[in-house]
Amino acid sequence: MTSVLAMADCGVVLGGRRVISGVSLEVRGGEVVGVLGANGGGKTTLLRAALGLARLTSGQVRLGGCPVGELTEAGRAALAAYLPQDRRVGWNLPAWRIVALGLPLISPSRARPNTLAALGSVGAEDLAERGILDMSGGERARVLIARLIVTGAPLLIADEPAAGLDPEAQFQVMEVLRTRAALGAAVLVSLHDLTLAARCCDRVVVLGQGRMLADGPPAATLTPDLLASAFALDGALIPSAMGHVLAARRLR
Amino acid sequence: MRLIVLLCLALGAALWLGLMLGETSLTVSQLVEAFTRPDSAPWRILWSIRAPRAVxxxxxxxxLGLSGAVMQGLLRNPLADPGVLGVSATAALGASVTIALGLATAAGAVEGAALAGAILAGLVLMVLTARLSDPQSLILFGVALSALAGAATALVFNLSPSPVATSEVLSWLLGSVANRDWSDLAPAAAPVALGAALCAWSANGLRMLTLGEETAALSGLPMGRLRAAGVAGAALLTGAAVALAGVVGFVGLAAPHLVRRWVSDDPARLLAPSALSGAALLVLADVCARVVPTAxxxxxxxxxxLFGAPLFALVSWRAARSWRG
Structure with missing residues (x-):
C-alpha cells in the first residue's frame, strides 16, 4: 500500500536548537505507528512537522503523495487530522458541538448525526449534551478523540492521546484508534507508556535527542540496549499471555 | 431562533420607551398628534429628537455588542471587549486631537477622525494577527497600543491651549447620543454594515478557535483570512460606535455575557444575540440618562x-462555574 505520510530526511530548528534532524518515516494506511522517546526528544515536533505546522529546515514531507507545503488548507484537512497535546478548550460547548468542529464545512445541526455516531464509537454517546469543561479529563479526552475521527481523514495524528488517563481509558482510546486503522486509516501517535505502545502499535519509531534511533515492530525494536540508550532504563519487554509488559528500573 | 425573536422584541420595547420617555412628557392627545400631524411640535419631538437618538x-x-463578542471569540477570553486591543483608545485619540485643534466645527471632522483612528489601529492589528497566532501576545500588544493612545490623549489635555477645548474633549470622552439627528447617523451606516458583514463571515473561524490555534489551522478553514476579517470587522464597528457616541464602556463586555448561556457558549451563535442585547442595553441606558432628574x-x-458594572458582576458570578477548566 502507498504511504499516506512520507517524511524524508526531515530537520527542524527551533530557537536556534536542532530539535529533530535526519528523520525519515513512512506511515501507510491500516497501521498504527507509535512515536516514542524521552521528554524533549522531539516527538511533538516530529508530529507537527508531519502536518506542516513546524517549518522544515531540511528534508521533505509528503501527505498523500503531495509536498505538504503545496497543499491548500482544505486539501491538507482532507488528508490529515490532528489532536494536539494541549487539551485546553476555550468555551464550554456541549460535547456534540465540539465533535462537530471536525466537520467545519457543514453546519453543526446537519453534522449532528455524524457527531453522535463518532461519540458512540468512543463510548461517549451519553456525554453528547454535557459541556466539555464540566467533564473529567478522561471524558474530555474521549470527546476530543471523537472530534479527530469524525473528520474521516485518512491520516490521524494524535500527540499523547493516552496522557493523564486511567488504564482502562488508555486502552479504550488506543482501541478506538486501532479500529480506525482496521478501517484503513493511517494512525501516528506519540506515547510515553512503553507497555501500551508494545501492545497497541504495529510499529514504533524511537527518537533520542531528535534523531531516529530505531523503527520497527515493538517487540523486536524495544531491546534492552535501546531501552538503555533511549530511555536510560535497565529492563526488557517481557512476553505475557496478554501481550508484552515492560519490566525496568532506572539505569544508574 | 427563539432567542433572536425574544431579543428583537426586547429591543423593540426599549426603542418604544426611547420614543415615549424624555425630558418633556407628552399627553395622550399630543402623542396622537405626533403620529398623525407631521411638523407639529410633538411630531418633531418624537421623530426629529427622540427617534434618531434612540436609533x-x-x-x-x-x-459594541457584536464587536465584543468577536473579540471574546478571537482571543478565547471572556474578559475581552472592543477596547482590549486598543481600537477604542485610538479612535478616542483621533477625536480628541481634532477637538483640541479646534476643528470640531467642521461637519463630520470629529467622527471622521475617530473612525480613521480605529481603522489605523485595525490595520496594525491585522498585520499582527497574521504574524502572532497566539492570543496572549495579541492581547499584550493591544494593552500597549491602548496605553500609548491613552497617553497621547492625556498629552492632548496637557497641551490643549483652551480650557473650553479640554472640557469639550472630556465631555466627548464620557460618551453621549444626545442631540444626534438622522444626518449624523447616515455616514456610520457603511462602516457598521461592512463591519457586521466581516464579523458574520468570521463566525465559523471564531467557533473553530475554541480548540486552539493549531487545531483551527488544520481544520481546512482559511483561518488567516477569517481572523483578519474578525479583527477588521470589530475595529470598524468599534470605530463607528466611538465616532457616533464617544467612548461607551461595558456594553461590549457585558452584552455577550448576558446571552452566552442561551447559545451554549458557542462563539459563532453568540454574535447576533450579542448585537441585539447590546442594542437593547444601550437604548435603555440612554433612557435612564434622560429620565434621571439631574441638573x-x-x-x-x-x-x-454605573449600571453595567454591578450587572456584569452578577452575570459573571452566575457564569463563573462554566469558565473553569
Whole structure:
C-alpha cells in the first residue's frame, strides 16, 4: 500500500536548537505507528512537522503523495487530522458541538448525526449534551478523540492521546484508534507508556535527542540496549499471555 | 431562533420607551398628534429628537455588542471587549486631537477622525494577527497600543491651549447620543454594515478557535483570512460606535455575557444575540440618562459603567462555574 505520510530526511530548528534532524518515516494506511522517546526528544515536533505546522529546515514531507507545503488548507484537512497535546478548550460547548468542529464545512445541526455516531464509537454517546469543561479529563479526552475521527481523514495524528488517563481509558482510546486503522486509516501517535505502545502499535519509531534511533515492530525494536540508550532504563519487554509488559528500573 | 425573536422584541420595547420617555412628557392627545400631524411640535419631538437618538443608541450598542463578542471569540477570553486591543483608545485619540485643534466645527471632522483612528489601529492589528497566532501576545500588544493612545490623549489635555477645548474633549470622552439627528447617523451606516458583514463571515473561524490555534489551522478553514476579517470587522464597528457616541464602556463586555448561556457558549451563535442585547442595553441606558432628574444630563458612558458594572458582576458570578477548566 502507498504511504499516506512520507517524511524524508526531515530537520527542524527551533530557537536556534536542532530539535529533530535526519528523520525519515513512512506511515501507510491500516497501521498504527507509535512515536516514542524521552521528554524533549522531539516527538511533538516530529508530529507537527508531519502536518506542516513546524517549518522544515531540511528534508521533505509528503501527505498523500503531495509536498505538504503545496497543499491548500482544505486539501491538507482532507488528508490529515490532528489532536494536539494541549487539551485546553476555550468555551464550554456541549460535547456534540465540539465533535462537530471536525466537520467545519457543514453546519453543526446537519453534522449532528455524524457527531453522535463518532461519540458512540468512543463510548461517549451519553456525554453528547454535557459541556466539555464540566467533564473529567478522561471524558474530555474521549470527546476530543471523537472530534479527530469524525473528520474521516485518512491520516490521524494524535500527540499523547493516552496522557493523564486511567488504564482502562488508555486502552479504550488506543482501541478506538486501532479500529480506525482496521478501517484503513493511517494512525501516528506519540506515547510515553512503553507497555501500551508494545501492545497497541504495529510499529514504533524511537527518537533520542531528535534523531531516529530505531523503527520497527515493538517487540523486536524495544531491546534492552535501546531501552538503555533511549530511555536510560535497565529492563526488557517481557512476553505475557496478554501481550508484552515492560519490566525496568532506572539505569544508574 | 427563539432567542433572536425574544431579543428583537426586547429591543423593540426599549426603542418604544426611547420614543415615549424624555425630558418633556407628552399627553395622550399630543402623542396622537405626533403620529398623525407631521411638523407639529410633538411630531418633531418624537421623530426629529427622540427617534434618531434612540436609533443611534441602538446602532452604537449593537456595534459594541457584536464587536465584543468577536473579540471574546478571537482571543478565547471572556474578559475581552472592543477596547482590549486598543481600537477604542485610538479612535478616542483621533477625536480628541481634532477637538483640541479646534476643528470640531467642521461637519463630520470629529467622527471622521475617530473612525480613521480605529481603522489605523485595525490595520496594525491585522498585520499582527497574521504574524502572532497566539492570543496572549495579541492581547499584550493591544494593552500597549491602548496605553500609548491613552497617553497621547492625556498629552492632548496637557497641551490643549483652551480650557473650553479640554472640557469639550472630556465631555466627548464620557460618551453621549444626545442631540444626534438622522444626518449624523447616515455616514456610520457603511462602516457598521461592512463591519457586521466581516464579523458574520468570521463566525465559523471564531467557533473553530475554541480548540486552539493549531487545531483551527488544520481544520481546512482559511483561518488567516477569517481572523483578519474578525479583527477588521470589530475595529470598524468599534470605530463607528466611538465616532457616533464617544467612548461607551461595558456594553461590549457585558452584552455577550448576558446571552452566552442561551447559545451554549458557542462563539459563532453568540454574535447576533450579542448585537441585539447590546442594542437593547444601550437604548435603555440612554433612557435612564434622560429620565434621571439631574441638573446636568447624565453622560451615557457614566450610566453604562454605573449600571453595567454591578450587572456584569452578577452575570459573571452566575457564569463563573462554566469558565473553569
Amino acid at each position: 443611534t443608541a441602538a446602532v452604537v450598542g449593537g456595534a 446636568e444630563e447624565l453622560k451615557l458612558g457614566v450610566v453604562t459603567a
